[in-house]
Amino acid sequence: MLIVVGGHSRNIGKTSVVAGLISALPHWDWTAMKITQSGHGICAPSAACGAACDCCLPLGQPYAIAREREPGDSDSGRFLAAGARRSYWVRTAAGQLSNALPAVREIQETSRHLIVESNSIVEFLTPDLYVVVLDFTQGDFKASSRRFLPRADVCVVIARHTRESLWNGVARGSWEGKPCFAAEPPQYVTAELAAFVDARLSAAAASV
Numbered sequence: 255m256l257i258v259v260g261g262h263s264r265n266i267g268k269t270s271v272v273a274g275l276i277s278a279l280p281h282w283d284w285t286a287m288k289i290t291q292s293g294h295g296i297c298a299p300s301a302a303c304g305a306a307c308d309c310c311l312p313l314g315q316p317y318a319i320a321r322e323r324e325p326g327d328s329d330s331g332r333f334l335a336a337g338a339r340r341s342y343w344v345r346t347a348a349g350q351l352s353n354a355l356p357a358v359r360e361i362q363e364t365s366r367h368l369i370v371e372s373n374s375i376v377e378f379l380t381p382d383l384y385v386v387v388l389d390f391t392q393g394d395f396k397a398s399s400r401r402f403l404p405r406a407d408v409c410v411v412i413a414r415h416t417r418e419s420l421w422n423g424v425a426r427g428s429w430e431g432k433p434c435f436a437a438e439p440p441q442y443v444t445a446e447l448a449a450f451v452d453a454r455l456s457a458a459a460a461s462v
Contacts (some may be wrong), residue, residue, distance in 0.1 A: 261387035285365035286333035364365025
């Protein structure tokens, strides 16, 4: 099974949802992956470095993949701490994820089940379940999220006591009518969400 967890902006809890699902559903024997599109002088807004940083790619390389070896505070380390069998961090230049696809597919083929934190991977791979994290108080809405939100199977809505979004040009029909589960940080994955994901993946596995 392939499950993808995306979201409309940075720092809204995507990594916490991935880690929470790994922890809540250990019987799926997860391999975990985080995909970051940056490098070649294009850093994530949260990495206001102005100099070399961990997000940057090796000179002349279209992508880089690092396997996390120890549980820790990094995103890939958190996946291991949550119980993932293996954890990877994939970095590509913005808009160049296709370069890493052969390596991503190799990891998928050697994994029992793969959970990926990304939006853009949905352009190339069809997940068995696509989970999208939404925070109505965050006005930023990434282009990849806007493009793929209609394909979401389930939404995790960060509880901010409002149903009115700050987004411009995003149709409410993109998320309304889909199964939605509220998340109260720091608890991002409820028992109800875990049960829903487990049931959907079990049904998908049974149909293969």
